[in-house]
Amino acid sequence: MSRWTGRWIEQWDPEDERFWDEGGGRRVALRNLVFSVLSEHIGFSIWSLWSVMVLFMGPAYHVDPAGKFFLVAMPTLVGGVLRVPYTFAVARFGGRNWTIASALLLLIPTVTASFVLKPGVSYSALMLVAALTGVGGGNFASSMTNINSFYPLREKGWALGLNAGGGNIGVAAIQLVGLLVIATAGAGHPRVVLAVYIPLIVVAATLAALYMDNLTTVKNDTGAAIDAAKDPHTWIMALLYVGTFGSFIGYSFAFGLVLQNQFGRTPLHAAYLTFIGPLLGSLIRPVGGRLADRFGGARITLVNFLAMAAATGVVVTASEQKSLGLFLPGFIALFVLSGLGNGSTYKMIPGIFHKKAEAKGLTGEAAAACGRRLSGASMGLIGAVGALGGVGINLAFRESFLNSHSGTPAFVSFLAYYGVCFAITWAVYLRRPSRTPAGEEQTTPTGTAAYAEV
Incomplete structure (x- = not known):
């Protein structure tokens, strides 16, 4: 592998098994994966910063529950939008170079928050600083x-699941830090989290x-x-990713507020619980990718949406009965399933475009190159739309608590969406071919099970 100045690799062919196993490809890829995970992990932590900061915001901040839900939705919105230009930045500046730059950009919201976050600060200032944390998304x-x-x-x-899962753990990590700070220093010291x-x-940027x-x-x-933007599969997968990643990030940001407003938990009690769901959902994401590698992403995704609907049914029942003992396992199950679905849906993306390349008559490296070209371009769009699903979840909670003082209506709407995702996954990727009167299979773009293995 020849290099230019600044750690550039000129030749890279991971589909060549000899290059991968004997030529050092696997070792180089693994090294980049490890430090990519670290940087993304810190990015997710900063993106999730305000899910922790709102736990420190007592009456002196004069922000009501509806305002807090809107506050935690703002980073999700900005992060979702930024995912599109961030996707293209890798090719423009280089993966290593952009990892360094994107890590250093995280200093802007953290340093700014350390100056702004104090009782009496205006709500507009809080919204602006919250928006800045979107760079982590x-x-x-x-x-x-x-x-x-x-x-x-x-x-x-496996690789994408591990990369994303390691990043997702950043949500649980900052919530654990927040718990430690509240339990030791008290709710009046949010700057300790930022000091950590x-x-x-700086360490993440240096190692990159x-x-x-x-x-x-x-x-x-x-x-x-x-x-990629013209291909219907990009938008179909974006809708499915709203159901998985949108749920994960939306629930991660809202969990503490739901516990406080639905069940009357104190900030400390909420902090004791909020990290559990994001942690388990993050750890399970690589498992979702591995299962998709073995059994097909579409199959795993289909079953997963059915399970998410069932878990949401449990949460709705618990919400109606005001049973925290039933609510917690149901809601945590939703985190686990959303993480599993994140892994399986993201595995589907390169597989789908590889199948489309083969359908055009391409084989071998030509098919792989075509698949990489379109899947890489589509990932930014799919990731952006999926993140915006988190905005929808927080806004749904905001309206639900404003109008009914309960999260039940929001959960019912989520249940309906998972049902839609289940139907779409089956109809587009797993439905058996229709047959002619003579019993011959009709092949149509969406009426086949050609994508069952992706």
Whole structure:
């Protein structure tokens, strides 16, 4: 592998098994994966910062529950929008270079929050600082696009699941830090959380500079972006990703507020519980990718949405009965299932576009290259739409508590959405071919099970 100045790799062919196993490909990819996970982990923590900060905001801040739900929705909105340009930044600047830059950008919201967050601050100032943390949400798109280029199709489910899962754990990590600070220093010291993360951001950027690589083979392709945007599978997968990742990030940001408003928990009691769901959902994500590698992402995704609907039914019952003992296992199950579905849906994306390339008559490396081209372009769009699902969840909770003083109406709407996702997954990716009167199969773009293995 020849390099240019600044850790650039000129030749990269992970689909070549000899290159991968004997030529050092696996080792280089793994090294980049490790430090990509670290940077993305810190990014997710900063993106989730306000799910923790609202626990420190007592009556002196004069922000009501509806205002807090809107406050935690703002980073999700900005992060979702930023995922599109962050996807293209990898090819423009290089995966290593952009990892360094995107990590350093996290200093802006953390340093700003350390000056702004204090009783008496205006709500508009809080909203602005919360919006700045959206840069942490963009990290996911660039990280996933970068790692997608390093790994062969046969291992993408595991690699992308591990990369995303390690990042997702950042949500639970900052909530654990918040719990520790509230339990020791008290709810009047939110700056301690920021003091923990500012040096970690510098460490992540430094390690990326020392140990990551850029790939010259990754180039921005405006045509690929246009083709991906025109392909219906991009938007179908975006809808499914709203159901999985949108649920994960939306619930992660809202969990503490739901516990306080639905069940009257104190900030400390809420902090004791909020990290559990995001932690389990993050840890299970690579398992979802591995199961998708083995059994097919569409099959795992279908079963997962059915299970999410069942878990939501439990949560609705618990919400109506005001039973925290029933609510917690049901809601935590939703976190676990959303994490599992995150892994399986993201595995589907490269598989779908690889299948489409083969349907055009391409084989071998030509099919793989075509699949990488379109899947890489589509990931930014799919990730952005999926993140915006988190905005929808927090706004749904806001309206639900405003109008009925309960989260039940919001959960009912989520249950309906999971039902829609189940139907779409079956109809588009798993439905058996229709047959002619003579018993011959009719092959149509959506009427086949050709994508069952993706």
